Amino acid sequence: MLPLSRRIAAPLLGSILMFGSGAGWALEDRVVVMTSYPDELVQRYEQAFERANPGTDLQVVWKPSRDAAVELAKPDQGGVDVYWTPSLGSFPRLRDAGAFRPLAVDRAVLPGVVDGQFVSDRQGFFEAFEVAGYGMIINPAALARDRLPQPATWRDLAATRWTGRLALPIAGQVGFSGALYDILLQAEGWEAGWALLGEAAADATLVGSGGQVSESVVNGEADVAVTVDFFARSAIANGHPVALVYPPRTAFLPAQVAIARAAPHPDAARAFVDFVLSAPGQALLFHPDIRRYPVRPDVYAQAPAGTVNPFQRIGAEPYAYDMEMGLNRHGLIAALFDTLIAARQDRLKTLWGAIHAAEAALAAQSTAQSTTNPDPERTALVGRARMLAGFVPVAGADVDRLAPMFQDRRSNRNPEEQAAMRKDWSARIDAAHAEALELARRALPTP
Amino acid sequence: MRRVLPLAAALLVAATPVLADEAVTVPVQGRDAFSRPLPALDPVRRAAFHAGRSLFQQVWTVGPSEVRPDLDGLGPLFNRQSCIACHAKNGRGEPPEGESDSMRSTLVRLSVPGSGVGMAPQPHPVYGDQFNPDGIPGVPGEGRATLVWSERIDRLADGTPVALRRPDLRLGNLGYGPLGPEVMTSVRMAPPLVGLGLLEAVPEADLLALADPDDRDGDGVRGRVNLVWDAARGAYAIGRFGLKANQPSLRQQNAGAFDGDLGLTSTLFPQHGCTAAQTACRAAAGEGPGEDAGDDARPELSDEQLDLVTLYTRALAVPARRNADDPLVRVGEGLFAAIGCAACHTPTLRTGPSAALPELAGRTIHPFTDLLLHDMGEGLADGRPDFQATGRQWRTPPLWGLGLTAAVTDRPTYLHDGRARTPLEAILWHGGEAEPAREAVRRMPSLNRKALLAFLDSL
Numbered sequence: 001m002l003p004l005s006r007r008i009a010a011p012l013l014g015s016i017l018m019f020g021s022g023a024g025w026a027l028e029d030r031v032v033v034m035t036s037y038p039d040e041l042v043q044r045y046e047q048a049f050e051r052a053n054p055g056t057d058l059q060v061v062w063k064p065s066r067d068a069a070v071e072l073a074k075p076d077q078g079g080v081d082v083y084w085t086p087s088l089g090s091f092p093r094l095r096d097a098g099a100f101r102p103l104a105v106d107r108a109v110l111p112g113v114v115d116g117q118f119v120s121d122r123q124g125f126f127e128a129f130e131v132a133g134y135g136m137i138i139n140p141a142a143l144a145r146d147r148l149p150q151p152a153t154w155r156d157l158a159a160t161r162w163t164g165r166l167a168l169p170i171a172g173q174v175g176f177s178g179a180l181y182d183i184l185l186q187a188e189g190w191e192a193g194w195a196l197l198g199e200a201a202a203d204a205t206l207v208g209s210g211g212q213v214s215e216s217v218v219n220g221e222a223d224v225a226v227t228v229d230f231f232a233r234s235a236i237a238n239g240h241p242v243a244l245v246y247p248p249r250t251a252f253l254p255a256q257v258a259i260a261r262a263a264p265h266p267d268a269a270r271a272f273v274d275f276v277l278s279a280p281g282q283a284l285l286f287h288p289d290i291r292r293y294p295v296r297p298d299v300y301a302q303a304p305a306g307t308v309n310p311f312q313r314i315g316a317e318p319y320a321y322d323m324e325m326g327l328n329r330h331g332l333i334a335a336l337f338d339t340l341i342a343a344r345q346d347r348l349k350t351l352w353g354a355i356h357a358a359e360a361a362l363a364a365q366s367t368a369q370s371t372t373n374p375d376p377e378r379t380a381l382v383g384r385a386r387m388l389a390g391f392v393p394v395a396g397a398d399v400d401r402l403a404p405m406f407q408d409r410r411s412n413r414n415p416e417e418q419a420a421m422r423k424d425w426s427a428r429i430d431a432a433h434a435e436a437l438e439l440a441r442r443a444l445p446t447p
Numbered sequence: 448m449r450r451v452l453p454l455a456a457a458l459l460v461a462a463t464p465v466l467a468d469e470a471v472t473v474p475v476q477g478r479d480a481f482s483r484p485l486p487a488l489d490p491v492r493r494a495a496f497h498a499g500r501s502l503f504q505q506v507w508t509v510g511p512s513e514v515r516p517d518l519d520g521l522g523p524l525f526n527r528q529s530c531i532a533c534h535a536k537n538g539r540g541e542p543p544e545g546e547s548d549s550m551r552s553t554l555v556r557l558s559v560p561g562s563g564v565g566m567a568p569q570p571h572p573v574y575g576d577q578f579n580p581d582g583i584p585g586v587p588g589e590g591r592a593t594l595v596w597s598e599r600i601d602r603l604a605d606g607t608p609v610a611l612r613r614p615d616l617r618l619g620n621l622g623y624g625p626l627g628p629e630v631m632t633s634v635r636m637a638p639p640l641v642g643l644g645l646l647e648a649v650p651e652a653d654l655l656a657l658a659d660p661d662d663r664d665g666d667g668v669r670g671r672v673n674l675v676w677d678a679a680r681g682a683y684a685i686g687r688f689g690l691k692a693n694q695p696s697l698r699q700q701n702a703g704a705f706d707g708d709l710g711l712t713s714t715l716f717p718q719h720g721c722t723a724a725q726t727a728c729r730a731a732a733g734e735g736p737g738e739d740a741g742d743d744a745r746p747e748l749s750d751e752q753l754d755l756v757t758l759y760t761r762a763l764a765v766p767a768r769r770n771a772d773d774p775l776v777r778v779g780e781g782l783f784a785a786i787g788c789a790a791c792h793t794p795t796l797r798t799g800p801s802a803a804l805p806e807l808a809g810r811t812i813h814p815f816t817d818l819l820l821h822d823m824g825e826g827l828a829d830g831r832p833d834f835q836a837t838g839r840q841w842r843t844p845p846l847w848g849l850g851l852t853a854a855v856t857d858r859p860t861y862l863h864d865g866r867a868r869t870p871l872e873a874i875l876w877h878g879g880e881a882e883p884a885r886e887a888v889r890r891m892p893s894l895n896r897k898a899l900l901a902f903l904d905s906l
Binding site (some may be wrong): 039042047057060067070116211212215218219235237238239240422 | 475476477479484497498501503505506507508509512513514526529531532535536544547548549551581584591680896
């Protein structure tokens with residue numbers, strides 16, 4: 001409970017942090033909440049909110065975020081009171097369009113910052129509700145059985161030969177993969193990041209649905225997959241023998257909540273927001289079928305055993321992931337993933353197979369001769385093949401200039417321009433790959 | 448059907464446990480125990496199973512959606528917006544807690560007595576055959592449904608008290624006026640969904656052979672098949688699904704759920720369930736007066752989507768038994784047969800040579816159901832006939848997976864409306880044809896009862 005003075009002052013700020021309608025006014029008979037959350041999460045909040053506020057019916061309007069934006073742009077905002085969803089890009093855009101009303105919160109319990117990342121709105125129009133991190137789901141027993149190491153860093157995705165035991169989400173098809181790959185690319189650097197993705201993908205299974213990525217490890221089709229964490233955490237909580245690994249350089253990104261400007265049930269709307277941000281509302285996130293991270297540090301005292309606390313992460317490297325920059329890049333990343341990886345997986349397999357064979361032969365030679373570099377010429381050839389195989393047709397310096405063109409991927413506003421660019425990419429990639437393959441074959445010592 | 452042995456003899460009967468066929472059972476025990484595909488499922492169908500699952504988990508949206516037109520079409524009237532809203536983790540639902548709560552994973556069927564030839568009950572003229580609490584924007588929901596509970600203490604023969612609660616249905620905030628005194632209601636909580644493809648694959652002839660409508664063997668247990676309308680075949684067929692065996696196939700059951708529970712049309716059920724009096728519903732559905740269903744009246748749910756969801760419900764594996772060899776469990780298994788539980792909860796069935804999926808054919812299964820209707824007495828009666836099923840009859844529910852209920856469901860409850868909070872309470876509600884079996888449990892020495900419950904927990 002907050003001190004009395006705050007309870008009285010809070011309504012003036014537009015929000016209080018109390019559970020229910022304790023301040024004594026009656027709520028409206030309904031609150032309309034628009035979301036794209038899965039039902040396993042929505043159900044639990046609906047039930048808990050309605051039980052805590054008898055007489056107020058929570059009506060869920062489920063919309064993918066682009067449909068939601070259309071709804072909120074209507075003069076009456078579709079009768080929606082609250083927008084509550086994991087959709088990073090949407091909230092700032094909607095705020096700028098005037099879709100929300102101010103939402104003051106108590107920064108003493110809701111810091112708005114997680115893992116060094118500002119996750120709420122500095123202007124006070126929307127608030128983080130939970131965060132999710134990005135990492136790898138693994139099957140430790142299967143890896144041990146096949147004498148494979150457990151991956152710890154993003155680089156390990158390419159450093160170990162997973163021979164078909166690695167699953168990667170297809171960037172253009174899996175919602176979370178834009179953020180996932182961007183975190184990896186910012187952590188490893190644009191060029192190095194793409195090179196490692198190409199090498200890892202050469203021998204990976206590409207998966208087109210978000211839940212399937214973790215499921216492939218749960219059901220034994222893969223032993224390692226990169227994913228947003230809640231699928232993995234929920235699988236663990238549901239008794240599956242899998243584990244979650246956070247690379248030292250990763251990020252925890254928020255889902256947020258805001259009250260619509262035209263909310264027809266403003267008191268109930270505020271009660272709902274207060275509920276989801278309250279200690280009981282935040283603790284619901286620990287439910288085995290939800291498993292997302294609360295944004296209130298105080299509820300971690302109730303966390304189930306083994307819960308990572310993103311507010312105090314151990315083993316993390318100082319890494320300032322730039323969320324805003326990343327947001328603009330998702331479309332470009334999807335397009336590049338498509339051209340560079342999804343459309344060329346077979347060729348990548350041949351190419352990286354040749355490079356790995358040459359490297360293995362050189363390594364064998366150096367062991368046999370007990371020298372570090374017995375064949376500098378071939379070593380240089382492989383090194384050059386590696387560089388070319390990792391070629392990405394968009395230079396790091398050009399990313400932010402090109403990104404806007406791909407941002408609105410689905411509506412595809414400039415199809416010809418995009419098609420021309422992709423054609424140019426393809427030609428340059430194929431040239432680089434052809435040369436790389438040639439060099440790798442030359443680097444292979446003749447028996 | 449098996450003869451009832453005298454109790455003393457039952458103690459000596461430690462059964463050989465019936466155990467699972469590994470191609471259709473999974474050794475999982477956690478919260479996901481009801482969510483795994485058949486181990487035998489072919490890899491191509493496994494991918495379809497996953498696609499079906501995502502539709503089963505999908506929250507459907509009010510149309511039109513620019514981004515996902517394939518996922519719109521909710522309503523105009525509906526109970527919930529997803530299948531998992533009621534069938535969370537493919538487990539059973541929960542009944543409402545009381546007056547201030549409302550039904551979430553429980554629904555109410557409605558009808559009024561018929562008047563014509565045969566007097567078959569008819570859907571309610573205003574509310575239709577299912578109470579739909581919610582409507583899309585602009586369409587009033589039908590109201591709020593909840594249960595209020597009253598408790599009494601039942602005493603077993605040895606004096607052990609067991610609290611039994613019974614529900615009273617409350618329908619409030621009625622959106623379309625009073626329901627009238629003649630209305631018949633049936634409260635039904637969502638049942639668990641494992642192994643349904645196997646049950647679908649049991650030959651009709653085997654069910655007819657199990658049925659004993661005239662009690663020719665004189666054991667007091669009858670069992671009859673329900674005959675229900677098969678919309679795809681345009682003929683009557685034996686019912687297997689639904690709590691009164693009121694659906695002939697999984698495909699129709701699922702299309703019926705999309706239609707009745709979510710408000711999505713399909714080629715099997717192309718019309719929305721709006722009644723003439725529900726004008727806003729009819730307008731929203733494009734079925735208003737003077738409106739033509741039109742040329743582009745594509746069903747909201749495509750055949751492909753229905754097939755994927757149906758594959759998903761067909762291919763959910765059965766969790767393997769635990770502790771089946773435990774001596775206490777084996778004694779319980781013997782008692783289960785000896786006191787006549789197995790007369791309805793048939794331990795073993797066989798699937799036929801041809802099934803909807805080849806993986807399901809020719810399996811020996813242990814569902815502990817005969818899929819038949821039994822008179823369960825006045826205590827459990829809903830008073831609402833459903834095809835051939837009377838207001839006192841219910842389909843024997845399968846008991847496989849019963850012992851994992853608490854692992855899968857947050858608040859486990861049993862029986863058609865979730866009134867029982869433990870399997871023992873469920874047994875004590877048995878009446879009608881099951882009265883002798885219930886009485887045997889009431890009179891049992893407590894160790895035997897413990898064994899019987901340990902057996903149920905091993906399923």
